[in-house]
Amino acid sequence: MHTVATPSLSLGQRLTAFSHLCKPRVNSLIVFTAMIGMCLATPDFPPLLRFTVASLGIALVSFAAAALNCLVERTVDAKMARTSWRATARGDISPLETVTLATALGAAGLWLLHSYINDLTMWLTLATFVGYTVIYTLILKPATPMNIVIGGASGAMPPLLGWTAMTGQVSAEPLVLFLIIFLWTPPHFWALACYRRDDYARSGLPMLPVTHGIAFTCQHILWYTVMLAAASLIPVSLGMSGTFYLIAISLLDLVFLGYAIALCRNYSDGLARRTFRYSILYLTLLFAALFADRLIVF
């Protein structure tokens, strides 16, 4: 655990440390889902400039949200092996620096969306930012083991943001994409929380495997995976996607259900870790399949 500030870092080292706080790997998948939302919203490929500016705007606000999450949770992060290396937890960069850089990124993102995309997307992105930093991080996460069920709504917004960025309106299709990520998030996070339960117990955060045990959490992972599998078929019934997506998602769902059932029957930390990794592959391939299916139609 590193709670004591290390000797001061150079500006370049502090900027690098800040960039890690922006959770670039998580946010690359978040922005990918927004990009697919943009592609699905337009009958042809979206205009390249609009696509690039909208993606950048959403990415900048997501980076700001992630950095502020690290700032708010710096004391908790310092207690967990997974997060104690973060610059905010170590004291390598100050709260003022983090707030300043995050505000600059977030403001730039919102300005891009307001100036070049549309105000609906700008407001929805701001609401997503508030949902993650205030509702999830500050209120729900320390208060209830079901934090992720409601808090996951912010992570589910990006495809809808991508959609509104291209069309200026909300319709059934992006709401289905929202629903898919919303139902995917609890199995994604709970699988990790299971094999990281000692970390969470040390942190004092009321995570489901700590408060209600592994068996209860795995049952919930299974229920959410069943609901996710059902929701993942809606794009086919709405006519958004065709046979290619149907085949791909059926295989992806079978494997995810297999992991969830195996966790319930014969839990091990290794299996929970593999389930967590698979959840990321699942969501990536689901959105890739939605896009590929559209290409096949062209």
Ligand code: HEM
């Ligand atoms: C609020 C909802 C979410 C929670 C609580 C959550 C939780 C987490 C946690 C704790 C990790 C860290 C794993 C580690 O440090 O080893 C993680 C990793 C990851 N999450 Fe999520 N997640 C959420 C939503 C999402 C969403 C919406 C996406 C993408 C659309 C996503 C994609 C990823 C990816 C790609 C990683 C792997 C990052 C890496 O390899 O470093 N997550 N998630």
Ligand SMILES: CC(C)=CCC/C(C)=C/CC/C(C)=C/COP(=O)(O)OP(=O)(O)O
């Ligand atoms: C467009 C926009 C503003 C999007 C924001 C959405 C967003 C950043 C979702 C968060 C996904 C994420 C990093 C979860 C980590 O959970 P955690 O914070 O519980 O994990 P930790 O323990 O690693 O901090």
